[in-house]
Each structure stands twice: as structure tokens, then as C-alpha cells.
Amino acid sequence: xxxxxxxxVFFIMLFLKSSSLxxxxxxxxxxxxxxGFILIFAFLVGKAINRFKLPQITGFILAGIFCGPYxxxxxxxxxxxxxxxxxxxxxxxxxxxxxxxxxxxHLRKNVKAIFSILIFQTxxxxxxxxxxGLFGRSFFPLFSxxxxxxxxxxxxLLGTLATATSPSTTIAVITEIxxxxxxxxxILSTAVIKxxxxxxxxxxxxxxxxxxxxxxxxxxxxxxxxxxxxIGGSVLLGGLAGLGIVLYLKYINRETAVFILxxxxxxxxxxxxxxxxxxxxxxxxxFLVENFSSxxxxxxxxxxxxxxxxxVVFFAISGASLNLEALRRSWVLALIFVxxxxxxxxxxxxxxxxxxxEDPGVQKHxxxxxxxxxxxxxxxxxxVERAFPEWGGEFKAIVLAVIAINQIIGPVLxxxxxxxxxxxxxxxxxx
Amino acid sequence: MKAxxxxxxxxxxxxxxxxxxxxxxxLFLPLSYFFLSGIIYIFLGLSLGKNGLxxxxxAVLQGLTPLISLGLGWVGFIFGFQLEYRYLRRFPxxxxxxxxxxxxxxxxxxxxxFGWLLRALFPSEPSSFLYGMAVALGLFLSLNSPSLLNFASxxxxxxxxxxxxxxxxxxxxGFWGIGGLALVASFWHFPFFESNVFxxxxxxxxxxxxxxxxxxxxxHFLTIKKTSEHDLLVYLLGLVFFAxxxxxxxxxxxxxxxMVLGITFSxxxxxxxxxxxxxxxxxKPFYIIFLILIGALWEFNLDYRIALLVVMLLILxxxxxxxxxxxxxxxxxxxxxxxxxxxxxxxxxxxxxIAFIVSLKLIYPFPLIDVFVSVALIATVLSExxxxxxxxxxxxxxxTEK
Numbered sequence: 001x002x003x004x005x006x007x008x009v010f011f012i013m014l015f016l017k018s019s020s021l022x023x024x025x026x027x028x029x030x031x032x033x034x035x036g037f038i039l040i041f042a043f044l045v046g047k048a049i050n051r052f053k054l055p056q057i058t059g060f061i062l063a064g065i066f067c068g069p070y071x072x073x074x075x076x077x078x079x080x081x082x083x084x085x086x087x088x089x090x091x092x093x094x095x096x097x098x099x100x101x102x103x104x105x106h107l108r109k110n111v112k113a114i115f116s117i118l119i120f121q122t123x124x125x126x127x128x129x130x131x132x133g134l135f136g137r138s139f140f141p142l143f144s145x146x147x148x149x150x151x152x153x154x155x156x157l158l159g160t161l162a163t164a165t166s167p168s169t170t171i172a173v174i175t176e177i178x179x180x181x182x183x184x185x186x187i188l189s190t191a192v193i194k195x196x197x198x199x200x201x202x203x204x205x206x207x208x209x210x211x212x213x214x215x216x217x218x219x220x221x222x223x224x225x226x227x228x229x230x231i232g233g234s235v236l237l238g239g240l241a242g243l244g245i246v247l248y249l250k251y252i253n254r255e256t257a258v259f260i261l262x263x264x265x266x267x268x269x270x271x272x273x274x275x276x277x278x279x280x281x282x283x284x285x286x287f288l289v290e291n292f293s294s295x296x297x298x299x300x301x302x303x304x305x306x307x308x309x310x311x312v313v314f315f316a317i318s319g320a321s322l323n324l325e326a327l328r329r330s331w332v333l334a335l336i337f338v339x340x341x342x343x344x345x346x347x348x349x350x351x352x353x354x355x356x357x358e359d360p361g362v363q364k365h366x367x368x369x370x371x372x373x374x375x376x377x378x379x380x381x382x383x384v385e386r387a388f389p390e391w392g393g394e395f396k397a398i399v400l401a402v403i404a405i406n407q408i409i410g411p412v413l414x415x416x417x418x419x420x421x422x423x424x425x426x427x428x429x430x431x
Numbered sequence: 432m433k434a435x436x437x438x439x440x441x442x443x444x445x446x447x448x449x450x451x452x453x454x455x456x457x458l459f460l461p462l463s464y465f466f467l468s469g470i471i472y473i474f475l476g477l478s479l480g481k482n483g484l485x486x487x488x489x490a491v492l493q494g495l496t497p498l499i500s501l502g503l504g505w506v507g508f509i510f511g512f513q514l515e516y517r518y519l520r521r522f523p524x525x526x527x528x529x530x531x532x533x534x535x536x537x538x539x540x541x542x543x544x545f546g547w548l549l550r551a552l553f554p555s556e557p558s559s560f561l562y563g564m565a566v567a568l569g570l571f572l573s574l575n576s577p578s579l580l581n582f583a584s585x586x587x588x589x590x591x592x593x594x595x596x597x598x599x600x601x602x603x604x605g606f607w608g609i610g611g612l613a614l615v616a617s618f619w620h621f622p623f624f625e626s627n628v629f630x631x632x633x634x635x636x637x638x639x640x641x642x643x644x645x646x647x648x649x650x651h652f653l654t655i656k657k658t659s660e661h662d663l664l665v666y667l668l669g670l671v672f673f674a675x676x677x678x679x680x681x682x683x684x685x686x687x688x689x690m691v692l693g694i695t696f697s698x699x700x701x702x703x704x705x706x707x708x709x710x711x712x713x714x715k716p717f718y719i720i721f722l723i724l725i726g727a728l729w730e731f732n733l734d735y736r737i738a739l740l741v742v743m744l745l746i747l748x749x750x751x752x753x754x755x756x757x758x759x760x761x762x763x764x765x766x767x768x769x770x771x772x773x774x775x776x777x778x779x780x781x782x783x784x785i786a787f788i789v790s791l792k793l794i795y796p797f798p799l800i801d802v803f804v805s806v807a808l809i810a811t812v813l814s815e816x817x818x819x820x821x822x823x824x825x826x827x828x829x830x831t832e833k
Contacts (some may be wrong), residue, residue, distance in 0.1 A: 001656075005649045009673070012645075016677060029679040032497035036673030043665045082497075258716070262443055308661040309668050 006044040013037050013074055031082040034075045042316035055411040057172045057315045064319025080320045088268030090314035093307050094168045095279045099286020100300045106185045114190050116356035121348030122163050128344040129159030142394055153209035160205050161399055162341045164198045165191040166374035172311055173414045181423035187369035195376055202380050234277045238284025241267055249295040256302035322404040326397035334401030345370050368417040372410025373403045441723055445716035464819045470812055472719050476726020487727035502717050504675020504689040506786045509710050510605055511693025525763040526599050532759050534573040534607035537751035541569030548743055552736040560799050563619055567791055571807050574608040575601040576781020579818050592767050593829040597776045605783040613687035621682055621795050643688045646674045647695030684790050718782045725789050730801040740806040752777040775825040779818035780811055
């Protein structure tokens with residue numbers, strides 16, 4: 001029955017957006033109709049795709065790509081931009097969930113593995129992209145017009161972006177399949193902590209490129225200050241938000257879903273205005289509620305009440321915003337990068353897990369949990385484009401194409417891994 | 432200020448406000464209902480709007496219009512969902528007939544009276560606009576709110592025939608008003624048709640109705656098997672937003688399309704018990720958001736013409752609901768008399784009327800609508816002030832005398 005509704009809703013939308021009805025329509029309400037359509041359509045696609053043992057979020061993303069501005073154009077670029085307003089809300093809720101799922105006891109057990117994987121992944125991936133840049137520079141126009149030093153800095157930039165994993169996608173898959181266990185904890189914690197490392201490295205490598213492009217210029221000293229402010233401020237604000245949630249749940253505890261939505265919304269807005277990291281704020285808040293109060297379960301329940309529709313729209317819109325034009329133009333290089341990144345991810349994870357003396361299963365398989373890419377990498381590509389307009393556009397197109405591929409295969413690989421190691425569905429059984 | 436931040440502010444106020452709204456306190460104290468009914472939020476909206484602090488500036492309000500239309504759809508769905516045949520058939524059929532007669536009478540009376548008065552007050556405006564506004568005022572007049580009665584129920588010592596009849600009438604009257612709004616928006620569609628007005632209007636009305644019924648069937652098919660609460664929320668939000676978005680996209684009232692969706696779905700499904708807590712918990716915050724928004728949208732301008740129209744509206748509300756009651760009672764063979772002062776309990780127009788005002792403002796973006804908004808809002812404020820007193824002199828008195 002779901003499939004029939006899916007098909008009929010699709011054809012209704014096709015009819016509503018047909019040019020014959022355009023004279024009667026009011027374009028200012030286009031985002032409204034798109035929001036309703038994408039919510040129901042993406043959710044049903046997610047359900048349909050789930051029958052083939054693929055994660056629902058892959059369905060949401062594919063529905064977004066399919067209905068987005070590059071294929072069916074049900075959602076225009078303007079609609080996508082308008083609906084991206086939900087991004088902040090969704091990201092904050094995802095981070096609150098992640099924080100609420102992270103327990104100190106589990107982290108303590110995995111701390112060695114987390115940092116070992118983090119360091120080796122980062123070093124090996126960046127080194128791998130530097131090697132790629134050095135040997136492949138004559139084949140690819142992106143490198144060929146640059147000096148050796150600039151090519152080196154550019155490779156570091158690409159490597160930094162390649163290191164990033166999407167915590168939001170990771171959390172969404174883990175939540176969807178109710179996974180729990182060693183692999184789940186390890187992948188989630190590493191993905192979240194890595195986000196901060198990547199942000200810091202990105203700022204440094206950007207400065208390095210500027211320095212190498214114009215040697216007279218010194219590396220910006222305020223990078224470290226900015227990073228400290230971002231991390232310190234975020235932890236502080238996260239602590240306050242966590243305290244607020246605990247007090248609310250303890251003394252008021254009414255309409256908690258609306259309250260949590262409000263916290264997520266305002267946290268995002270405040271962090272945006274102060275230049276802080278919304279993901280970290282909510283992560284710290286969720287972490288505090290879970291580990292330093294008895295209200296962790298209430299928090300997760302309140303989020304789960306309202307989160308599904310927000311996640312559906314968030315991932316569908318992230319699918320719709322993937323630039324397929326960029327993918328069409330740069331798919332060969334993008335595919336090479338995806339494969340190379342995959343090999344480097346495997347190597348980095350393998351070495352990291354081996355050094356931490358993790359069991360052979362973790363060494364061989366956990367790389368599959370680090371493939372997805374979204375928000376942070378996307379944002380960095382945009383920064384590079386603005387900072388270096390002469391070649392930034394081409395850089396962004398390649399990065400977007402790589403993200404598009406990784407965001408489709410990443411959730412599938414993660415879900416398969418968690419099923420393979422028998423951690424899917426464990427949370428439900430425990431509770 | 433970004434529209435989304437303004438939206439967040441609205442949600443926060445609505446959240447905090449809903450903790451205090453309609454809490455059982457002393458209703459019959461002077462001004463008590465004025466605060467407890469939420470009318471105060473209209474003034475909050477006015478002070479946040481362009482005539483006040485300009486937090487909700489015209490640009491911000493423009494950015495919020497898609498969200499407003501979604502809210503209207505939500506209100507329409509909640510209203511329609513409560514019109515379940517299994518529940519309504521417990522009441523005698525003459526109750527429904529009385530509701531229809533009352534609505535037709537007040538609409539007819541308003542069209543006649545305002546048709547004349549508006550032409551006298553605004554001679555330079557095209558007569559089609561003035562008659563359109565007279566119809567809009569008539570439809571507005573036909574709307575009543577159950578909030579006051581719900582609120583007062585604990586203070587009504589004896590709940591007899593009059594109380595139950597009044598509850599029924601105020602709960603269903605919105606159907607006629609919103610249905611009328613759909614007729615107006617279809618046949619007097621904006622942008623206006625240049626030819627074939629009747630046929631095109633009919634097509635719009637029928638297609639919006641059939642579309643809503645279709646969507647309700649989708650909803651039913653999707654929830655026919657056991658559905659988790661999360662899935663139910665996604666289906667509900669998705670389909671209500673899709674229906675209201677489609678209506679708004681074609682400049683038709685989201686209130687109507689989603690009301691039909693709600694009525695059809697509530698009569699198809701058996702999951703009312705599961706859905707009611709989900710939708711009713713959102714009613715108060717939405718109501719507050721509308722009150723603030725309509726306050727912010729209000730082009731406050733109190734000249735003598737608006738004052739005259741407000742006075743006329745209040746007179747018609749009292750006269751239209753009171754005087755013909757005795758005759759209606761006789762025509763419909765009521766087993767108990769319907770004295771004129773029973774009609775005083777229909778003075779309060781409440782939430783659905785506010786949604787109606789917002790709906791009209793969105794559909795017809797021309798200056799005369801601002802006159803309608805001013806008249807309707809001032810009349811709403813005054814009738815909410817007088818509401819508890821009127822209730823005391825009607826139902827409470829009648830049920831106690833009996």
C-alpha cells in the first residue's frame with residue numbers, strides 16, 4: 001500500500017508542478033508544498049528502500065536527489081535554500097542524541113582505540129593525498145597550474161577534507177537500526193571527536209596554502225585563538241544548556257519535546273551568532289545530561305518524539321543540495337578520490353586499531369563506519385571557493401562530487417558493518 | 432532579523448504562553464477572560480510588529496508566510512478531525528439544522544447590512560470588492576468558539592439542554608464559515624479570472640475538495656496497519672503540510688482543504704484515540720502564534736469608519752444570534768423553548784475566527800483587507816471582553832431557571 005501511495009503522491013506532485021498550472025499558482029508558497037511533499041515522499045522511499053536492507057536515510061537522500069533541482073526539479077534551488085533553515089535544528093537534535101548516547105564508562109574503555117584510530121587515519125589520509133598530489137599533478141588540471149609547494153598545500157587541504165566523517169549520518173544510522181556495542185561506540189565517538197580535529201587542521205592548512213601562495217605573508221596566528229574560543233566557548237555553552245535541560249526535566253518536566261526543540265533551535269542560533277560549534281554545544285549538553293544526571297533517558301525519549309520528521313527533511317534536503325552538475329563534470333576524478341580515500345581510510349583505521357591492540361575484527365572492518373561525508377566537508381569546500389576564487393570553484397566541484405558519492409555509499413557500508421558485527425537492534429533488546 | 436529566528440521567538444512565547452492559557456481560574460472576574468483567552472497576545476503581536484518594535488517586520492512576516500499557511504492547515508485539520516459522524520450523530524438532527532440556519536441567517540444579515548454600510552463608507556472602492564468584504568464579514572460572524580464554554584464548564588452549576596446545545600453549535604459552526612470561505616476563494620479567486628468565472632470557480636472548489644478527500648484516503652491507507660507513533664507523526668505532518676501547501680500554492684484556503692482532510696480521515700480511521708493527544712497538545716501553541724502574527728500583521732488604524740463597522744459587527748452578532756432563535760426553535764420543533772437571550776452565548780468567536788482572519792489576509796493581498804482585519808480584530812477583542820458576562824446571562828441563567 002505504501003508503494004501505491006508513494007507513486008500517486010509522486011504523480012500528483014508532477015501534475016501540480018506542471019507548466020499548465022503555473023499561471024494559477026503562487027510561487028511564494030512553493031517551499032510550503034515542497035516541504036509537505038518531500039517529507040512524505042522521502043519517508044516512503046526510505047521505508048521502501050529499507051526492505052532491501054539499506055538504511056532509510058539513504059532512501060531520504062536518494063529521494064532528495066531525485067526530486068531536487070538537478071533531476072525532477074520539484075524542489076528549486078530557492079526551495080532547498082529555504083528548507084535548509086531546518087538544518088540547524090536537525091544538527092542540534094542529532095548532536096544532543098549523540099551526547100546522550102555517549103557514556104563515560106564506554107568512552108573510558110575505548111579511549112585508546114579512539115585516539116589511535118583518529119591519529120593514524122588523519123596522518124595516513126593526509127600523507128596519502130600529498131603523495132597523490134605529487135605523483136598525479138601532471139595529470140589533473142587542479143594541480144598542474146600550481147607550484148610544487150602550492151600543490152603540496154592543496155594536497156593537505158584535500159587530505160583534511162577527506163579525513164572528515166559525517167557524525168550526523170553516523171548517528172542517524174545508529175539510531176535507525178538501534179545499534180549498540182563496541183563498534184557503535186568506537187565509530188560514533190571517533191566521528192564526533194574527529195570533527196573538531198578536522199576543523200582545526202582545515203584552518204591551519206588554509207593558512208599554510210595562503211603562506212605558500214604568497215611567501216611574504218606569515219601564517220595567521222589567530223587560528224589557534226579562534227580554535228580555542230570555538231572549543232572553549234562551545235564546551236561552556238554546552239555545559240549551560242545541559243544544566244538547563246537537567247533543571248527543566250527535574251522541576252518542570254512538561255511538554256519536554258517542545259522544550260528540547262526550543263533548546264536545539266536557540267542553541268544553534270546563538271552558536272551561529274557567536275562563531276561557536278553547534279554540534280559540540282549540543283553534544284556536551286547531551287553528554288552532561290546522560291552522565292551527570294538521572295535524566296538521560298527522558299532526554300532521549302523527548303528527542304525521539306519529534307526527531308523523525310526533522311531527520312527526514314534534513315537528509316532529503318541534504319540530498320537535494322548535492323550538486324549533480326559538479327558530479328557530472330568531475331566524476332572521473334571524484335571516483336578516483338573516493339576509491340583512494342577508501343583505501344586510505346582502511347589503512348588508517350587498520351593501523352590505528354592494531355597499535356591500540358584492538359581485536360582483528362575491529363582492525364579489518366571498522367573502516368566501513370567512516371566513509372559518509374556531509375555538512376562539515378561541504379562547508380569547508382565553500383570556504384575554499386570563497387578564499388581562492390581562481391581555482392576554488394573547481395576544487396569545490398570535485399569535493400561536492402566526492403561528498404555526493406560518499407554520502408550515498410557511507411550509510412550503506414555503516415549499516416552493513418553494524419549488522420555484520422551483530423550490534424543492530426541491540427539497544428531495543430537491552431531496554 | 433532572520434525569519435527563522437522570529438519563528439523561534441514565536442514558538443518560545445507560544446510555549447511559555449500555553450502553560451498559562453485556559454487554566455482554570457476565576458472566569459467571571461473583570462477582564463479575567465481577556466487575559467486567559469490569549470487575546471492579550473494580539474497586542475503583543477502589535478507591539479512586536481512594524482507599528483511597534485519592528486521585530487516582526489514586514490520582511491520577516493513575508494518570510495514566515497509558508498509557515499503560517501502550514502499552521503492554518505494544522506488548525507483546519509484539528510477542527511475537521513473533531514467532526515466525526517459517530518460522535519455527531521448522538522445529537523438530534525435538528526441541532527445541525529439549527530446551526531446551518533443560524534449561520535445562513537447571520538451571513539445573509541451581514542451581507543445586507545455591510546453591503547449598504549460599506550458602500551456608504553467607501554464610495555470610491557469597486558462594489559465587487561465591497562460585496563466581497565461584506566461576505567467575508569458575514570462568514571466571520573458565523574464563526575464561534577467552544578473555548579469560552581469549555582473554560583466556563585466548571586463554573587456552570589447545572590449543565591442542561593442549553594449548555595449541550597450551545598456546545599454543539601459553537602463546535603460545528605466553523606464548518607459553515609470555512610466552507611463559505613472556500614466558496615469565496617474559489618469563485619472570487621485571486622488573481623481574478625477574466626472569463627468563465629463560474630466554471631473555473633467550480634473546478635477549483637471541486638478539485639480542492641476531491642484532492643483533500645484523496646489525501647485523507649492516503650493517510651488512511653498508510654495507517655490502516657499498526658503504525659508506530661513516529662511513523663504516524665511523519666504521515667500526519669507530511670500529508671497536512673502537503674495539502675495545506677497545495678492549497679496555498681493555488682491561493683485557496685489551507686483551512687478548508689485541511690478541514691475536509693480532517694473530516695474525511697476522522698470518519699475513515701479507527702485510530703482517533705492515538706491521534707487526539709498528538710494533535711490537541713499543539714492546539715494552544717498554534718493559537719498563540721496566530722494571535723501574535725495577526726497582531727503583527729495588523730495595520731492599526733482606528734478611524735470613524737472602522738469604529739462604525741465594529742459597532743455594526745457587534746450589533747449584528749447580538750441581533751443575528753438572538754432575535755431569530757425563537758422562530759428557529761419553532762420551525763425545527765425543539766422540545767424546549769429557545770429564548771432570544773440564549774443567543775448571547777455566541778458572542779465569543781475565538782481561535783477559529785483568528786485563523787479565518789489570517790487566511791483571508793494571505794489570500795487577498797489588497798488594502799481593503801486591512802480594514803477587514805482591523806474590524807474583525809477589534810470586534811474579537813470586544814466580544815471576548817463581553818463573552819463571560821453574556822454567558823452568565825444566557826446559559827447559566829437558562830439552565831438554572833429550568
